[in-house]
Amino acid sequence: MRVLPKRKLRCSFCKKSETEAARLIAGAAGGYICDDCVGVCNKILDATPSPFKSWDELSEAQLLSAIKASEASVGALHSLIHAQVAALRKRDVSWAEIGKALGVSRQAAWERFS
Numbered sequence: 001m002r003v004l005p006k007r008k009l010r011c012s013f014c015k016k017s018e019t020e021a022a023r024l025i026a027g028a029a030g031g032y033i034c035d036d037c038v039g040v041c042n043k044i045l046d047a048t049p050s051p052f053k054s055w056d057e058l059s060e061a062q063l064l065s066a067i068k069a070s071e072a073s074v075g076a077l078h079s080l081i082h083a084q085v086a087a088l089r090k091r092d093v094s095w096a097e098i099g100k101a102l103g104v105s106r107q108a109a110w111e112r113f114s
């Protein structure tokens, strides 16, 4: 019997490993989110009253809090898409296919992710 090496689980947003994050929550599509990233999401939700009407209706403190949280989530999503594209490239999926999935040209996909 062959023993497969244990794959380290990671947060799909910030890439923290299971040993670095206090908690990891599994998603339905095979992704994970750590407690810190859930905290960022909660800050975004807290700073954005529901039902959302307009940015003009938020206080300056709410907007300042929201931009910090948004910046953190942009960074996390940036890491996520780069990891996904890297996984596709490791499987020899072409830049043309990646570009098609993103609705951009092969060249645009290559320039953005290589």
Ligand SMILES: [Zn+2]
Binding pocket: 011, 012, 013, 014, 015, 016, 033, 034, 035, 036, 037
């Ligand atoms: Zn995370």
